[in-house]
Amino acid sequence: MSAADCLPEWRDDTGSPVTRMPDAVHIAASGIVYNGKGGVLLENRADNGWWGLPGGHVDVGESVEQAAIREILEETGIRTRVKRLVGIYSDPKFNVIGAYSDGLIHFVVMIFECEYLSGDLEVSNESADVRYFPVRNLPAKTLLCDVQAITDALENRIQPFIR
Secondary structure, eight states, rough: HHHHHHHHTOOOOOOOOOOOOSSSEEEEEEEEEEEESSSSEEEEHHHHHHHOOOOEETTTTOOHHHHHHHHHHHHSSSSSEEEEEEEEEGGGSSSSSSEEETTTEEEEEEHHHHHEEEEOOOOTTTTTEEEEEETTTTTTTTTTTHHHHHHHHTTSSSSSSSS
């Protein structure tokens, strides 16, 4: 597929048009954590100023579940456990492409619903802020793939979405 073929429908995680083919594919894992009051945990990313689910790259030697738990702890200060797989997001039509210092990255993201276990919210070097937002009132600058995943999670399906 050429860049011209993808231009009409591919957008990055912020909604900007993708003007060329991504440089690489990376595996990532993120977590949806609720606070019991109708809120979902988001972090304001230090790298681009957008709000999103805590998550990141899967490291060599760890499972996607371990990566989600680790990333949530590193980025928010809280300990969690995985409850269920919400979905696997890899289709570029679902805004899984992001611009980073190492290039334009096409992500395959496993998004889990996670249960809070312990800890207090803390800002990390990857986040400017972390807090809970009402699931029906997310910030305007929330990463589009994460908005889709939160919407999917609210359906409480047993079978994960594959998008």
